[in-house]
Amino acid sequence: MKLLQILKYGKAFTSDKFLATINRMGRNIMFARKAVMLYYCLRDEDTPKFVKGVIAGALGYLVLPIDFIPDSIPGLGWLDDVAVLAIAMKVANRYIKASHKEQAQKFVPIGSMD
Numbered sequence: 001m002k003l004l005q006i007l008k009y010g011k012a013f014t015s016d017k018f019l020a021t022i023n024r025m026g027r028n029i030m031f032a033r034k035a036v037m038l039y040y041c042l043r044d045e046d047t048p049k050f051v052k053g054v055i056a057g058a059l060g061y062l063v064l065p066i067d068f069i070p071d072s073i074p075g076l077g078w079l080d081d082v083a084v085l086a087i088a089m090k091v092a093n094r095y096i097k098a099s100h101k102e103q104a105q106k107f108v109p110i111g112s113m114d
Contacts, residue, residue, distance in 0.1 A: 018063055019107075031078070031085050035062055037096060037104035038088055047095045058088035 018039060041047050042055040061084045089096075 018059055031082050033104045033108040034085055034089060035059060036107045037100050038085065038092060040100040040103045041092050041096050044095070044097065044100065046097075047092070051092050051095050054091045055088050058084045 019036075038055045039059060042052050042059065047055075062081050
């Protein structure tokens with residue numbers, strides 16, 4: 001992807017558009033709650049900038065309309081998104097607070113926290 005394309009899609013990385021993406025995906029997708037948890041961690045002032053950068057990249061990839069594996073491929077389309085979110089969770093894990101988990105639980109009440 002070229003730099004100009006990335007800058008063009010960078011305008012889509014707003015809080016409202018991220019939350020709209022989660023709603024569009026359906027709140028029952030297995031990793032939606034983890035994405036929302038990362039979102040709340042990103043918005044927390046106590047989260048270090050490096051961690052925020054990793055989270056922003058992962059959530060940005062989630063909403064980016066172009067993926068390594070297109071989301072429209074049944075069974076495989078979300079694998080790259082899940083992998084990127086898993087990496088972000090590893091990096092952010094020690095900065096995720098109980099309040100982030102509670103907020104994510106309220107936004108995505110379906111599914112487990114594991």
